[in-house]
Amino acid sequence: MPERCSVCQQKFDIEPGxxxxxxxxxxxLSSGVLLATAGISILVFKMPVFYLWFALGFVGLLFLxxxxxxxxxxxxxxxxxYRD
Ligand SMILES: [Zn+2]
Known part of the structure; x- marks a missing residue:
């Protein structure tokens, strides 16, 4: 992550934490992605719950x-x- 914005020089690390x-x-955000993945996997692909966990893990790591x-x-x- 850059220290400052290249356009307006806003410091990104404003304070610790x-x-x-x-x-x-x-x-x-990840809840939305994983709920959508679970919904599509179950409703569209009729995926068993056992494989759903692997699908959720894969998609979770992919989008992380x-x-x-x-x-x-x-x-x-x-x-x-900010103003642009
Ligand atoms: Zn900026």
Whole structure:
């Protein structure tokens, strides 16, 4: 993660522990992704529950880097206002 925004020089690491709250955002996002995966797996593919756990693990790991970054982005947008 860069130290500052390349456009407006906003410092990303505002204070120690600032991104702890992004975990709640990541929880919300990953819940949506995993619920959608479970729904599609069960309703469309008629997947047995035993294999569903592997599918959820795979999709969870697949989306982890994207969700972590998106959650941090959403979190900083909640607290830092900016003009473009
Ligand atoms: Zn910026």
């Amino acid at each position: 600032f991104y702890w709250g992004a975990m709640y955002v990541a929880y919300m 880097p994207y969700i972590a970054r998106l959650a941090r982005s959403i979190w900083i947008h909640i607290f830092v206002s």
